[in-house]
Every structure is written in structure tokens, then in C-alpha cells.
Amino acid sequence: MGRQPPDLTVRSFRGEGLQAEHLGDLVHPAVAGYTLAHTTPADAVLRELAAETNEATGGVALMQITHDEDALLTMLTQLTGARRAIEVGVFTGYSSICIARGLPTDGHLLALDVSDKWTAIADRHWEKAGVSDRIELRLGPALDSLRALPATADYDFAFIDADKENYAAYYEEILLRLRPGGVIVLDNVPQGSRVLDPVHQEPRHVTMRGLNDLVAGDDRGDAVMLPLRDGVTIIRKR
Numbered sequence: 001m002g003r004q005p006p007d008l009t010v011r012s013f014r015g016e017g018l019q020a021e022h023l024g025d026l027v028h029p030a031v032a033g034y035t036l037a038h039t040t041p042a043d044a045v046l047r048e049l050a051a052e053t054n055e056a057t058g059g060v061a062l063m064q065i066t067h068d069e070d071a072l073l074t075m076l077t078q079l080t081g082a083r084r085a086i087e088v089g090v091f092t093g094y095s096s097i098c099i100a101r102g103l104p105t106d107g108h109l110l111a112l113d114v115s116d117k118w119t120a121i122a123d124r125h126w127e128k129a130g131v132s133d134r135i136e137l138r139l140g141p142a143l144d145s146l147r148a149l150p151a152t153a154d155y156d157f158a159f160i161d162a163d164k165e166n167y168a169a170y171y172e173e174i175l176l177r178l179r180p181g182g183v184i185v186l187d188n189v190p191q192g193s194r195v196l197d198p199v200h201q202e203p204r205h206v207t208m209r210g211l212n213d214l215v216a217g218d219d220r221g222d223a224v225m226l227p228l229r230d231g232v233t234i235i236r237k238r
Helices: 029-037 044-056 067-079 094-102 116-129 142-147 164-176 203-216
Strands: 084-088 108-113 135-139 155-160 178-187 221-226 232-237
Touching (some): 044 067, 044 094, 084 094, 084 142, 094 116, 094 155, 108 116, 108 142, 155 164, 203 221
Antiparallel strands (some): 178 232
């Protein structure tokens, strides 16, 4: 039996500053800007990658997380002493660079994605960042790739930022392969506050709502959800 999830009253935030249609930052833009201004800045490679991603997507790079989140990934990777990491959802590789930079020079990041178009951009910038030798890209359904791995606790760190409908399955497959003390980071957990309002019943909202409750009551780990951008949950396996 796991811990009982918190007894929360689900309510809508409409009319209280968080619009239901908003899927971006949970924080005020001025606070978000202040946070970025007081975070170690991105270097030239990351700035170039962000600009190329913005241009390639026509200015709607919604799948690229912000630099303060990525700086957190580097720091968490370093703090956990990670040597082997998994990333589910690569896009153009910004977060991959930040995770790989937190690994030792002989570390290994298994990067899983389905798009050869976007990961081609990632591959070029991994080379420019000097981390390509630490990253192994596997294209194909991430669940298939995860299930093909040995069911042993070989990994230290994982970041999940992909199709929300499969988050719960990704969580279970990775937790099985994570060492005690290892860390999983889940991105976009509140879904722009939609998980708080039961009127939203799209598959991704239902999955994330259930996963958030599962993680909060899961005695296999300790979790904290943070209102960073569109929300992240950090889980440390017991």
C-alpha cells in the first residue's frame, strides 16, 4: 500500500489570474523574467540553439523548455552525482545538452524521441556543445525503447517531457530502472492548471491528473511539485 494522496478540493482557477486556455507559465511574466535574469545565463551554443528552434517553429517553440528549467536539470544531475541518465522527449536537444553537461565526461545520456527532423537539429548542437560523445539517441516509440532496457537499477537520473498520455507508463518503466536515491523530473505536470478543473477530460489531462495523485501517494519515492514555468515534479526514489 502506498501513501494516501493529499485530499485536495479540485477547483477551477478561471477568473483568478490563470486562464483555462493558458498552457504556459504558471508564474507572472515579470517574476519569470526576474527568475531568468538571476539564473546563470545560457552560453552561446544554447542561445544559438534557442534562436534556431524559434525560427524553425515559426516562433512557437512550445516544446522547448526555458533556460531556468534547464539550468535546474544541470544542477540536479550534478547534485545527484549521476553517471547514467535517460531523457524521454528530446525535441531540438536543449535539455539534452544541459543534462549531459551535468554528467562526468564518461557519463551516458540515453535520449529517446520519435522525430528525426527535430533531433537532426539536436545532433548538430550536441556536437557544438562538446557533449555528443555522452549522448546516445534512439529514435522510435519511447515505451518500446524503455522496455527493451534491462530491468535493473542502472540509471541515476531521468527527465520526462514528451507525450503526456504516456507519462504514467514512462514513470513506471523508468522507476524500475532507477537506483535508490536516483531522481526523476516530470515536466508540465499541472497542464496550465487544467488538471485542477474536472471539466478538462482530454486524455493528457486525465493521465496527468492520475499520475500527479499517484506520485504524491507513492511510497517508492519522495516528491515535490514546483510552480516553475508550467510546473515540474521532482521525485527521489527511496
